[in-house]
Amino acid sequence: MTQTARLQLPLAAAFPEAAFAIASFADEIRADRLCHELLRRFAADLTTGGQFAPAAAGALAHGADYFLREFVIGERRENIYRLQPKRVRQFAGNWYIVRNLEPNLPELLAILEGVTIFYRYLAEHGLVPPALAAAVGEQAADSEYFNARIEAFWAIEGDGFDRWDRDCPFGD
Numbered sequence: 001m002t003q004t005a006r007l008q009l010p011l012a013a014a015f016p017e018a019a020f021a022i023a024s025f026a027d028e029i030r031a032d033r034l035c036h037e038l039l040r041r042f043a044a045d046l047t048t049g050g051q052f053a054p055a056a057a058g059a060l061a062h063g064a065d066y067f068l069r070e071f072v073i074g075e076r077r078e079n080i081y082r083l084q085p086k087r088v089r090q091f092a093g094n095w096y097i098v099r100n101l102e103p104n105l106p107e108l109l110a111i112l113e114g115v116t117i118f119y120r121y122l123a124e125h126g127l128v129p130p131a132l133a134a135a136v137g138e139q140a141a142d143s144e145y146f147n148a149r150i151e152a153f154w155a156i157e158g159d160g161f162d163r164w165d166r167d168c169p170f171g172d
Contacts, residue, residue, distance in 0.1 A: 011125045020079040063114025088139035090170035093149045105147045112140035
């Protein structure tokens with residue numbers, strides 16, 4: 001199905017849960033491509049009716065994109081519709097910090113805002129349970145914790161990384 005045709009279908013038909021199941025590298029590539037299309041639709045839908053300016057919608061989609069395509073699909077190889085809410089904390093409290101040259105709270109909070117709004121969008125369209133969207137939002141809202149994790153990361157000395165990493169591992 002072409003991207004144009006997919007964008008004209010109802011969201012659940014265009015982006016079914018099964019299409020995001022990942023059991024192989026080919027599945028990962030497919031899920032990544034579909035996620036890209038879904039995020040484009042998300043950004044377009046956010047601008048409908050003037051809810052968000054195009055630049056703001058694009059920034060929200062960009063934040064969700066980084067979390068979903070790099071961490072959930074690329075690193076964890078998990079279905080975006082079956083997200084474990086703890087993945088948000090693992091991403092923000094560890095993975096993002098370690099994987100970025102200059103991890104910082106403003107950038108992280110912008111990413112998490114996109115993730116939160118994206119999961120609300122999925123819930124509004126019946127693609128995830130509202131409880132999942134709420135749990136994602138709760139996990140993403142802990143800015144004090146994430147700031148402390150970033151500051152602790154910058155303060156690591158000697159062999160302190162292992163202790164820092166154990167406080168919020170991303171691998172379980």
